[in-house]
Amino acid sequence: xxxxxxxxxxxxxxxxxxxxxxxxxxxxxxxxxxxxxxxxxxxxxxxxxxxxxxxxxxxxxxxxxxxxxxxxxxxxxx
Numbered sequence: 001x002x003x004x005x006x007x008x009x010x011x012x013x014x015x016x017x018x019x020x021x022x023x024x025x026x027x028x029x030x031x032x033x034x035x036x037x038x039x040x041x042x043x044x045x046x047x048x049x050x051x052x053x054x055x056x057x058x059x060x061x062x063x064x065x066x067x068x069x070x071x072x073x074x075x076x077x078x
Contacts, residue, residue: 005065005068005069005072005073006069006073008065008068008069009065009066009068009069009070010069011065012062012063012065012066013066015062016059016062016063016066025055025059028051028055029052029055029056032048032051032052032055033048033052035048036048036049036052
């Protein structure tokens with residue numbers, strides 16, 4: 001059964017606010033970026049580029065769940 005938009009947004013917000021998750025994204029993106037910049041082989045640079053984009057895609061997806069709820073359920077008076 002698919003979870004409703006409000007519940008999906010709530011769960012996504014919890015994930016995005018989690019300090020361990022925030023640290024993970026920051027550390028992994030920084031490490032992958034550093035490795036990408038310092039890679040000697042094209043195949044290694046390409047691999048790190050894909051990893052950077054995958055991390056960003058996951059984060060953007062979670063943010064889109066939160067945004068979808070805001071669009072569907074705008075707060076009155078805001």
